Amino acid sequence: MNGPVFENTLKQSRAFALVDKDMRLGLGHAYMVVSPDDDTVRDFFTLVAATVFCTTHRACMECAECHKVLTGNHPDVFNVNTAGEKIKVGEIKDMISSVSIKSLTGRKIYFVHRADLMTADAQNKLLKTLEEPPEGVTIFLGVANESGLLDTVKSRCRKVYMDIFDRETVYDALIALNCDGESAAIAAACCEGQLGKARRIAFSHEYTEYYSDALSLLENLKKSPDVLPVSGTQSLKKNPGDFLKILTVAVRDLLSAKMGNPLFFDGETSARINRISETFSVRALALTVGLINEAQEKLFYGVNAAAVTDSLLFSVLEVKHKWQS
Numbered sequence: 001m002n003g004p005v006f007e008n009t010l011k012q013s014r015a016f017a018l019v020d021k022d023m024r025l026g027l028g029h030a031y032m033v034v035s036p037d038d039d040t041v042r043d044f045f046t047l048v049a050a051t052v053f054c055t056t057h058r059a060c061m062e063c064a065e066c067h068k069v070l071t072g073n074h075p076d077v078f079n080v081n082t083a084g085e086k087i088k089v090g091e092i093k094d095m096i097s098s099v100s101i102k103s104l105t106g107r108k109i110y111f112v113h114r115a116d117l118m119t120a121d122a123q124n125k126l127l128k129t130l131e132e133p134p135e136g137v138t139i140f141l142g143v144a145n146e147s148g149l150l151d152t153v154k155s156r157c158r159k160v161y162m163d164i165f166d167r168e169t170v171y172d173a174l175i176a177l178n179c180d181g182e183s184a185a186i187a188a189a190c191c192e193g194q195l196g197k198a199r200r201i202a203f204s205h206e207y208t209e210y211y212s213d214a215l216s217l218l219e220n221l222k223k224s225p226d227v228l229p230v231s232g233t234q235s236l237k238k239n240p241g242d243f244l245k246i247l248t249v250a251v252r253d254l255l256s257a258k259m260g261n262p263l264f265f266d267g268e269t270s271a272r273i274n275r276i277s278e279t280f281s282v283r284a285l286a287l288t289v290g291l292i293n294e295a296q297e298k299l300f301y302g303v304n305a306a307a308v309t310d311s312l313l314f315s316v317l318e319v320k321h322k323w324q325s
């Protein structure tokens, strides 16, 4: 039986350690699990439910209780708003009447997905139940955006902030999913520490292409006449916003190579990164990261993309020549 996608990584997370400790000492009434990464919150909820009901309390993913949780058939596990849409007061009323029904096992767990999408009415309706649910009931709110919740709701919940996973942890987690090394390395660098986002990036392969294009760009940018052909790079034209994100990753990797830090890539790409890094000084690379940030900001404010990228490329060339050592 397959458990949550990132079961092992989540079992090592600080967020899980916090809830796991409470499970041993006695779960509280209400928690809010905060993360912009819905997929990870979903995985986390499954892991929590399996841990609570597992016959070994270790989320073995093999016993009959874990099996019921994983197939969505556990009678004491309730998921509200799995679609992650706006939650109206009617849905919360239904949930509250279900909460008051006694369970056979003496424990019931409710997971409200994207609870930050509850209307104010729905949140007000839930307040009393959050504060004083019937014995044995615990409510978990999945929250992508804390500002969507009323202070009165927030103050009744124990806050659990999902970890922002480091690049190495994400890389290992993706490799464990049989992702290829290159896609894993790129996804781990671009996912902002979010496992679900990393998985989407790693298996779309679009970013792998962007990364390779980013290296080519840095490789071919030698003189002013190179700017025009380089600015025609397909992925840069197609999606300048994402491309600049990946370009930052590539430049940071060149910096790592210069500093002698280990790279996440295997043979060929690693050799390529090392080769390109020799054509830039550390200072030029550091300044390039700043220039890309500025360009991203301009894009964000709606400045014409072609103008932004052309000016970026000229500026990169300038720092490359100005700071040769």
Ligand SMILES: [Zn+2]
Residues within 6 Å of the ligand: 053, 054, 055, 056, 057, 058, 059, 060, 061, 062, 063, 064, 065, 066, 067
């Ligand atoms: Zn089990």
